[in-house]
Amino acid sequence: MAGLRLLNLTRESQLSWLRVVILSGIGILAFLSRLFSVIRFESIIHEFDPWFNYRATQKLTESGFYDFWNWFDSSSWYPLGRVVGGTVYPGIMVTAGIIHRILNALHFPVHIREVCVFLAPAFSALTAVAAYLLAGEMKDSSAGLLAAAFIGIAPGYISRSVAGSYDNEAIAIFLLVFVFYLWIRALKLGSAFWGSLCGLFYFYMVSAWGGYAFITNLIPLHVLALMAMGRFSSRCYVAYSSWYALGTLASMQIPFVGFQPVRTSEHMAALGIFGLCQIMAFTQFLRSLLPARTFQVLLQAAALLAFGGGLAALILLTTSGFIAPWTGRFYSLWDTGYAKKYIPIIASVSEHQPTAWPSFMFDLGFLIPIFPAGIFMCFQELRDEHVFVILYAVTASYFAGVMVRLMLTLTPIVCVASALAVSKLLDVYLKDSNANEAEGDPSSTNGDNAATQPAEDDPVGLISKMLGIPRHYVRSVVNTRWLVVGSIAWIMVMFAWHCTWVTSNAYSSPSVVLASRGPDGSQHLIDDFREAYYWLWQNTPEDAKVMSWWDYGYQIAGMANRTTLVDNNTWNNTHIATVGKAMSSPEDKSYDIMVKHDVDYVLIIFGGLIGYSGDDINKFLWMIRIAEGIWPNEVIERNFFTERGEYRVDDEATPTMKNSLMYKMSYYRFQDLYGGQQAIDRVRGTPIQSSKVKLTVVEEAFTSENFIVRIYKVKKPDELGRSLESAQTFDEGKRRRKTAQNKSGKRSRKSRAGSKKQSE
């Protein structure tokens, strides 16, 4: 304060400077707390999807925007290929590309990887600013600062924005919050300028993340609620119309979105509300011109006509197929069992599972109990923007409960609402701390009264009564104000502590590199993935086709630069089911599938040696289910379970299980590690089958240090036209003819008059 006074600033500008300093502090903190993974491991792209985004960004920076726009990726989804330009949200790549270009223009020779790695932390600083603005619109700048601080460190958001997590959500959450801020701003001012700005950022949001549909439905919902509350105004009309018209037109420029805004059910609400806005505005205009009675009749007729007509048109268009019905992904939001029944590919993704309740506490800490208090306060004031907060909170809470990954959309509103509550609390207990204590603080007034007639509910009185100490002693030590402020401060410190711990322990693993701890606490890095991908890159022909389960498609493309059959862009269920069928069928059947798709190598993940539980045997049931969805007669899930319905890999395993290619590839030569003793699978915690695992159609090409990644080469058809199994038997030095004759029970010449031998 002394320093600021030296600058000769007024109190107002002192405060705004302070805000700027605090906000930048929060931004820097938000950035820094996301760097654990870089410090622990290295500057590396994390997980799965980021690898594709990274590869696409590389393509963008190397070949330029138009080549990226028209990019046909022939090395994924072999042989179907993927039109990347038309199936991708290009926002994040373009953002990183522009930043990279600017930095290079300023002669900072930064590699594009560094830009990608640090993009998410940088944008989280911006998210903090956006949250400040949004909460500022709800209450005041102190609530804004709190909201910024909360969202800066909330684990629910950090989980998707640590350094290296180069995914759409990295910039989308900033855009989500900022679009909402602009919307509130436009609504408050009734300004077409702010509405257009909102539309512009909505376009950016659409270009960045499929979750834009949340905005597309939430803003119309807000307007509808305002209409229902009789609060429809020209401000609302201007804001909504300018946002909708510009935002929708702009969003249709993204090839992946295309005509969806006018042709799918998900976007119909926004269109309908747009129409309703026009009708409402028109009726208001009529009301101002017509006498009341005539208007009443007209209104009723018009409302009925408009509603009936609109509904009929919607039904007609949907049944005629012009408007696409709700997609399966949408249904799975209402019925959590829907995906498991009808779209196993969606259910197989762990982040699409319903949320377990402890993860609310884990991801949001003390914000989650305070959040309802913030909502309650919104109800108390209930200005237009508070209605928005309430709607956002209710819908996002529901979605976060249905799907783990949607915790991300809930986090901003939890931070804002909690900031409202905490800031209100602090307002009450911190206000005018320099002014007269007795007058400013209601509780102390209460305390004064209590001196004459002690009240049981007064904390000071309570403590003095319990401890038998005179009241004034207690009052001097236990000031209620400091009690409340202190405990809030303590909770917040603990929250920051919790957030740091969660970030450091749960959300900072690149999952490409695994870390384990030795008994002495020393860290041991497991780098099998990169080892294997490097091997693929260095030792296989450049046009080799690698078959793996879709989880690893992006990584193989990004790190090994090889063609894959399926990847994390799960756009073709049949193709994925084909791979699932190849993995779950017996060898000869799999071989036909692999030959038909020109597969050269098969890559699987096996965790049985070191206990890595995310391996392919554990994902195997999903492969079977997805394949069964397409070929119900050829792949049957029941056959992989024992009589008693158990999923086993030991001697009790069913023959179907033991003969499946996946099982064989996982356990091939696994027994050799145990030198003749019983081999134990440490993930399933059971011994594996005791007989030797034989492989005939593929041969082992590479196995990583800890057996996590195993790569098999698909054999060529036999030169001599034999089955590969026979060829292998022959190559092992067995005389097949003799064996066959012995089996068929050859009768000797002597025993037969005519001297004929059985055919082989």
Next chain:
Amino acid sequence: MMARGALFSALIALFLLNACAVAKSASGSRVLVLLDKLDDRADYSAFFSSLSERGFDVYFKEASDVSAKLVDFGERLYDHAILFSQKSSGVLSATKLVEFVKLEGNVLAAVGRNPPDNVRDFAYEFNVGVDETDTAVIDHFNFNSTEGAQSSHTTILANAFAPSAAVYSQSTLSGGAVLYDGVALKFGKNPLLLKLLVGSATTYTWGARESSDVTEQPYVSGSELILAGAAQTRSNARVTFVGSQKLFSDRHICNDTSLNQTTSRFKLHVLENIIVVDSKSGNAAFAADISKWTFQERGVLKISAVQHHKEDESFQRDSYRVKDHIVYQLDISEYRDGKWRPFVAPDVQVEAVMIDPYIRATLQPSSSAKPSSATATTYVTKFQLPDQYGVFTFKVDYRRPGYSWIFTKETLPVQQFRHNDYERFLVVASPYYAAALSTATASFLFMIAVMYSS
């Protein structure tokens, strides 16, 4: 008598010399012949001398010779092998033979009534069955009557040649029947097998010595009974199995002076001596043809100069766009009589495959003169790519019996339209343009009217 025989053998030698003197194999000239004893080569002198005359370097080894090696340190020591040995060779086991074949060595294996185990095992790997020891192919209707009517009819006359122009010359097909005295072969399931000479409807296999009646279904009979069969591996190595090595002997091939002249002639008996034909055996021509075929002297095809380009361009691209018009062309040559020559066939096809074939076009032999036309035929076709993006494989997969398998494929991405490949202004869309422009103008005018009216 003697003079006449000498003249005849000289004529045969001359015939062989004329036909094949300059011909050499497309794959090499080193031939290893495996015999029971080195002295046995005298029995096959006509056949071996014909090989030498065709330019082969023939080496002889005994089956018991431990130094007999086909492959050394992963390198072929010979290009072709002839297995005439009737004793099993421990050195050239089936494993070694398979190794040799995998290295694209060609094998001509002929067995007698007592087939050695290594050849049996080797044949088994191709799913070719050899009948048991001491059995023989018998035909009571087509046999060599010079053995006497009361013989067991085990020297039969076979002329059911597989009608393959790649294997047989016209003269062989129209020439005399082949004298055959040996065991029966039987084909199992193997797509690479090729029948060269099969039995007639009355041919069967049974014990050679016993005169017992046929009491059960013979091992194989009729046209399923293979007298000479071949396999062509996926890398076009050729392996020929003949059930009678006597077929190659001088006794059966030509009129050796030491033999009675009548033995080189035979009489064809059809239905109990009703017709008696007196003609020359076709063994010499047959032996020459199948050895030429086996040792890659004929029926060898190769593809060269595979090209594709857009119809209005002349250079080859790495990728195409959907609906492009493509010209695909390639050269095919055939090795015949020691030279690469043009190969003309009406049924060569190219496929554009993406899991399933989207396009299958027949390549037409092109008449346009090209510098390579002396040695190859240029095939050309034009087609339009489908309206489907993806990674397509342009594939020519030409397999015809007797000819070597020719295969070429290339994977190419077929891309979607670029954003600027579409027409920017469409005449049919003019109502929309008009609507957009009029709305914009009307709005503008309306705004001016609203702003300045009140």
